Amino acid sequence: MNQEIITKAIVIKSVNYKDNDKILTLLTPEHGKISASLRGANKPQAKLKFAGQLFCFAEFCLVQYGNNKTVKTATEIESFFDVAKDFEKLSIGSSLLEISDKITKEGENCYLVFLNTLKALQTLVFSSTSPKMVLTKYMLEVFRICGYELIMDRCKSCGAKFNNNIFMNIETGAFVCKLCKTDECMAVSLGAFNIMKLVSNTDYLNLSSIKAHSHHLDEILVLLNANFTGKFDIIIKSLKNI
Numbered sequence: 001m002n003q004e005i006i007t008k009a010i011v012i013k014s015v016n017y018k019d020n021d022k023i024l025t026l027l028t029p030e031h032g033k034i035s036a037s038l039r040g041a042n043k044p045q046a047k048l049k050f051a052g053q054l055f056c057f058a059e060f061c062l063v064q065y066g067n068n069k070t071v072k073t074a075t076e077i078e079s080f081f082d083v084a085k086d087f088e089k090l091s092i093g094s095s096l097l098e099i100s101d102k103i104t105k106e107g108e109n110c111y112l113v114f115l116n117t118l119k120a121l122q123t124l125v126f127s128s129t130s131p132k133m134v135l136t137k138y139m140l141e142v143f144r145i146c147g148y149e150l151i152m153d154r155c156k157s158c159g160a161k162f163n164n165n166i167f168m169n170i171e172t173g174a175f176v177c178k179l180c181k182t183d184e185c186m187a188v189s190l191g192a193f194n195i196m197k198l199v200s201n202t203d204y205l206n207l208s209s210i211k212a213h214s215h216h217l218d219e220i221l222v223l224l225n226a227n228f229t230g231k232f233d234i235i236i237k238s239l240k241n242i
């Protein structure tokens with residue numbers, strides 16, 4: 001008998017394959033990132049159509065055939081499909097999924113990335129938190145999980161306390177003062193810096209209590225995106241629309 005794997009998973013990528021099938025990329029808590037085919041997903045009457053959609057969060061039963069896995073059944077756990085009703089949420093949600101895919105590899109543990117992605121999706125879909133703030137929190141947590149936590153207490157170079165003049169080294173993510181800034185540094189406004197610090201220290205559940213101007217969140221996302229590219233050498237395509 002072929003081996004079966006039962007796992008919770010979020011569908012983070014879904015690509016059409018042959019006439020009616022899809023190849024899914026699943027982010028799971030215990031089995032890392034998995035590719036699996038979903039047969040007949042594009043047929044009009046397909047029972048498991050929902051399982052082939054991005055953002056699907058379900059318990060999957062996968063069957064192993066040689067090197068390939070196929071979805072046998074799936075039961076939805078929580079629906080995030082309402083994300084598609086709001087353009088900004090959909091666009092931010094797509095960025096969350098794209099980032100989760102880019103920073104994980106098949107065969108490696110991705111429990112913390114799974115958890116962070118799940119919390120971010122729940123906050124994005126079910127709370128009144130600004131979508132841009134959810135993405136800010138998500139990216140800060142991704143840096144932390146990958147060992148690149150942003151240190152915002154003092155100048156990374158000289159240890160001085162920050163006043164109004166704060167700069168970020170886009171390559172390294174280090175925050176430095178005016179005296180220590182180099183050519184790779186971008187200025188950060190005090191407003192954006194304080195919001196970033198607050199978001200970093202607040203749980204997803206409490207983010208909605210933070211008041212932030214949209215232009216500060218835009219400024220933060222430009223910085224984090226540039227820093228993301230500097231650290232991971234990856235460009236997040238969907239972030240261009242934000």
Ligand SMILES: [Zn+2]
Pocket residue numbers: 155156157158159160176177178179180
């Ligand atoms: Zn300094």
